[in-house]
Amino acid sequence: MGSTITEKILANHCGKKIVEAGEFIEPKIDIVLSNDVTAPLAIKEFKKIGTKKVFNKNKIVLVMDHFTPNKDILSAEHVKFVKKFTKEQKIKHYYEGGNAGVEHALLPERGIVAPGEIIIGADSHTCTYGALGAFSTGVGSTDVAAAMATGKIWFKVPNSIKFVLKGKLNKWVSGKDIILYIIGLIGVDGALYNSMEFTGPLCKKLTMADRFTIANMAIEAGGKSGIFIPDEITEKYIAEKGQKNCKFYSSDRDAKYIKIIEIECSKISPQVSMPFLPSNTKPVESIKKTYIDQVVIGSCTNGRIEDLRIAASIIKKGKKINSNVRTIIIPATPGVYSQALNEGLLKIFIDAGAIISAPTCGPCLGGHMGILASDEKCVSTTNRNFVGRMGHTKSQLFLASPAVAAASSIKGYIATPDMI
Numbered sequence: 001m002g003s004t005i006t007e008k009i010l011a012n013h014c015g016k017k018i019v020e021a022g023e024f025i026e027p028k029i030d031i032v033l034s035n036d037v038t039a040p041l042a043i044k045e046f047k048k049i050g051t052k053k054v055f056n057k058n059k060i061v062l063v064m065d066h067f068t069p070n071k072d073i074l075s076a077e078h079v080k081f082v083k084k085f086t087k088e089q090k091i092k093h094y095y096e097g098g099n100a101g102v103e104h105a106l107l108p109e110r111g112i113v114a115p116g117e118i119i120i121g122a123d124s125h126t127c128t129y130g131a132l133g134a135f136s137t138g139v140g141s142t143d144v145a146a147a148m149a150t151g152k153i154w155f156k157v158p159n160s161i162k163f164v165l166k167g168k169l170n171k172w173v174s175g176k177d178i179i180l181y182i183i184g185l186i187g188v189d190g191a192l193y194n195s196m197e198f199t200g201p202l203c204k205k206l207t208m209a210d211r212f213t214i215a216n217m218a219i220e221a222g223g224k225s226g227i228f229i230p231d232e233i234t235e236k237y238i239a240e241k242g243q244k245n246c247k248f249y250s251s252d253r254d255a256k257y258i259k260i261i262e263i264e265c266s267k268i269s270p271q272v273s274m275p276f277l278p279s280n281t282k283p284v285e286s287i288k289k290t291y292i293d294q295v296v297i298g299s300c301t302n303g304r305i306e307d308l309r310i311a312a313s314i315i316k317k318g319k320k321i322n323s324n325v326r327t328i329i330i331p332a333t334p335g336v337y338s339q340a341l342n343e344g345l346l347k348i349f350i351d352a353g354a355i356i357s358a359p360t361c362g363p364c365l366g367g368h369m370g371i372l373a374s375d376e377k378c379v380s381t382t383n384r385n386f387v388g389r390m391g392h393t394k395s396q397l398f399l400a401s402p403a404v405a406a407a408s409s410i411k412g413y414i415a416t417p418d419m420i
Contacts, residue, residue, distance in 0.1 A: 002252025004160045005227055006195040009135040009249055013118050021159040021256070029059070031113055032147045033121030035103055036064040036075065036096075039082045042122055045145035055151035057090050061112060063103040064096035066361040071368040101333025101359040104128040104216060104300035108208075109335050114238060115230045116247030120144065120153055125300050125383065127218045131211035132238065133230030133248060135195075138219065158193055158224040159258045162251075164200035167266030172417055174310075175210025176302060176381065176401035179217045180271040182263065184281030192222035194258065197251065199229055202265050208237045209306040216301050217383050220278040270416050272379075273399035276387045284404060284416050291324070292398075294378040295409040296390075298330025298357070299364045302381035302402050305336050305343075311406040312345040314417045318410030321353040327409040328370045330357040354409070366390050372397070379408045 003011065003018055011019040013027035034042050039062050046054075054060050062082055067075035079096060086094040093112060095101070104125050107113045115133035119126060122144040129136035139153065147153045163182060183190075196218045198211075206214075211228050218226025228234070230248045238246055272287060274280040297303070297311050308331060321327045329349045331337035337359060340346050346356055363370030364382040372378055372391030378398065380390065385397035398414060407415045 001256055002254040004195065004197060004251045004255040004257070005133065005229060005249045006135055006160055006197065006225065007157060009116060009118060010157055019157050021157050023157045024154065025157060026152050026154045027118055028152055029120055029147050030117035031059055031061055031119040032144055033061045033063070033103060033107070033119065033123065033126060034141070034144050035062070035066055035123055036068065036078050036082060037066045038122035038141045038144070040078050041141040042144040042148065043082065043085045045142050046148050049145065049149050051149040054089050054091070054148045058092045059151070060089070060091050060148055061093040061107065062086055062091060062095070063106060064100050065103050065359070066365060067367050068096065068100050068360050069358060098334060101335070102300045102303055102361055105303055105332035105336070108132065108212065109333055111238070111241030111243050114243050114246045115234060116249055120147060124219045125216050127223065127225045128212055128216040128300060130215040130218065130225050130227035131208060133228055133234055135225055135227065137225045158195045160195040160197050160255070161191055162197050162199060162257045162260045164260065164262045165198060165202040165265055166200050166262060167202060167264045169202070169265055170269060172270050172403045173268055174401045174403065175206060175213035177268055177271045178263070178265060179214045180273050180278070180281045180399065181268050183217065183221045183279050184271070186221055186261070188220060188277055188279045189222040191218065193224045196221065196223040196226045198226065203228060204231055204233070207306060208233060209304045212304070213301055217278070220383060270401060270404050272404060272414060273385055275385055275396040275398065278383070278385060278399060284414060287414055289413050290377065291413045292379050292408055293324065293326060293376040294370065294372060295325055295327040295405050296330065296363050296370055296378060296380040296382060297402050297405050298328070298332060299361065299382040300332065301383045303330055303332030303336065305339050307381065307402040308336065308340050308345050309343070311402045312348045314403060314406035314420065315352045315354070315410065316348045318420045319352065321409045322412035324412050325409050327354040328357055328363065329354050330362060330369070331359055333359050363390050379405050379414060381405050
């Protein structure tokens, strides 16, 4: 019996020839990640262990992104505390202020994560890096503390589900629509503690941006990780980041999967996840006219330059954002912000009446920069729409692609670009 890509990566990091699903292992970690919300607790637990130094100052990444720029005294104290720790430990990868971006967009952009690696982070959307062919997963702050001290982590080898993506994408359909469709198909616990492996002929045509989006939301189906087989597109992407000698893994033909699900993507139209679960998905055309109060385009799911280009092309066509819709554009990193500025995208947004934010997670977790009031409705390119996720418990959050979000900002209700 062969091995999946996930099993091969884990085996390599354990010094074993093979590992099997259900086996408990303690692999070496390539990158340990935390942020301004989760790092303070991890650092406190690290100090309790009694270890004086982190296992490798070049493999710890701390990104101040959730409440940046600091929204209140508590968030400011958190950043101060983490910053002091980074200086004590001489940690190389510390990002705040003008260097900070949404962590899961920042790390690939900076070439910090690579194919074949194991990355853990005290943030559930750490699974994003599976787009590169890495095994990446979210863990708790105490797990991060232990990994910072030892360079290892303990967990169970997950089973794998293979998702075979076939067909061609319809107009305005993106990676966001694919993953929303899949989550709607299998449910929020449909891949519980499984590695979601994405393969098939369509995968070879998906951009890295689409792959990041799909891997990012594996956790919304309960997945331990999401992962793509690296290919020529992956190789070109990492080469542009200056990465060399990366280890590319692939799954054996006789690898064992607990389930194989074929997705005919040509049948997928633009999707919207209705309140209050990511799995509550519907095609836009089946939704009755739903007026909205806010649109958010950004986050670790859809705040990349490709997302802003799509949004700008649609908003430029519509010319003016609906006066009843507060529209917030959040470039995911300073690099994305700069590129959007140079390409004239920010001018399109501003001229249309949008608000441009500094890179931040902000409204995605109900932090700041776009909190919803009672009974307000928002279309967002973020990844979760639980009760009270973006503000008041009586607000409603609809998840969608940048194309649908941009079109909705113009029309004033949930719409597709073809409705403009």
